[in-house]
Amino acid sequence: MARLRQPTAPVAAADVPLAAVVKTAVVTDSAAALPPDWVSAFTADGRLTVVPMPVMVGTEIYGEGEDDITQTLSLALASGASVKTSRPSPGQFEQAYLAAQRHGFESVVSIHISSELSGTADAARLAAARVTIPVEVVDSRTVGMAQGMGVQSAVVAAADGQGAAEVRGFAEKRMERTKVYFYVPSLEQLRRGGRIGAAASLFGTVLAIKPILAVDGGRIVPLEKVRSAARAVARLEEIVAADVASRPAGQPRLAVHHFGNQLEAEALAARLREKCPDCPAPQISALPAVLAAHAGLGVLAVIVGESSTPTD
Structure with missing residues (x-):
């Protein structure tokens, strides 16, 4: 596997030089805890997509990153109100993979919260079976920025022109050490x-x-x-x-x-x-x-x- 620079902190888009051809898009879920400004730097051209994970407070459903739910969730937790979570739907991942295909990517690496804690990776696999673009679904076996660091490594590897197998490898090896x-x-x-x-x-x-x-x-x-x-x-x-x-x-x-x-x-x-x-x-x-x-x-x-x- 070729060596390439890995991110040491949230990486700015300007710090990630693009190869002549970026072949692989990266998809993840909001459990990766990626900084919003970092995410926004990589989403415009389809290199990165973060699928929101739903949170239900009472009878209202909120999407992480789509709704400002911090105060609502804090009040619910403090009062003991009902709070539930769920995995994203396979359809949400299917849309993300099709969007990557429309952007001209040849493959997708999809990195997700541990399957021991969520069915998110299963939803991603169901979606991957529905699309023609090749998708590598990665069970991170972790959460939070431990997952996020793997996503950052994947984005850098993809920008270096690596294919899906190499991008997956860089992400998995970084997450294994986290x-x-x-x-x-x-x-x-x-x-x-x-x-x-x-x-x-x-x-x-x-x-x-x-x-x-x-x-x-x-x-x-x-x-x-x-x-x-x-x-x-x-x-x-x-x-x-x-x-x-x-x-x-x-x-x-x-x-x-x-x-x-x-x-x-x-x-x-x-x-x-x-x-x-x-x-x-x-x-x-x-x-x-x-x-x-x-x-x-x-x-x-x-x-x-x-x-x-x-x-x-």
Whole structure:
């Protein structure tokens, strides 16, 4: 596999030189937590499409990125109102793939939230079977900017003129080296959504327990349990710092997600920067609504990835 520059932070369109012929379009879903300004730089010519994931608050259905649902979702979570999520329809993916074909692309790489947490990849596969343009559907086995980093690598590889197999390979290898660690003040939303499995049996319903969780093998799994929120956040920092220290110097890249607690996320990012001085400043962003609906208010998530170029 050819080597090419990989993104170390949200990549500006001007920083991604186009090959003479860009053969592969990239499609993803809004669980990738990509920065809106970054997305807009690549969508005009069809190189990237982000399919919104639906969130239902009460009886109203909102599309991530299409509707401003942050305040509505925050109020619903705070009040205990009904919040549900769903996968995009196969028809939405079919439209995205046909649009790529109309733009003149020869193939599509479609990168999606872990199939252990959502049926989104299945919907993409159903759509891929309906179109004539070849589509490589990738189960990211992760969420948030861990998925997003793979999408960024895919966009850069496609801009370099790589074919679908190579684009998929770059994305998968970057995502395989990316970890997700997070703290939630309460397991209630994860329990309601059926997203915790083993974590639920480990932590039970003990309200004093503050869990630190991770995404492993595409599933949410428990790492540790502590007795206070302050200790949970401190321990999250320690886990991230240890992960960073285990990676090649100068390679780790960090992202911090939050929902309803931006100032806390900014403070966490500042402390992580002090503990990881060789890392660029962590990217800070709200957790996508489709993920926040399950994690709940006050979530803090840290993604640890690398900027190194994947090779065979």
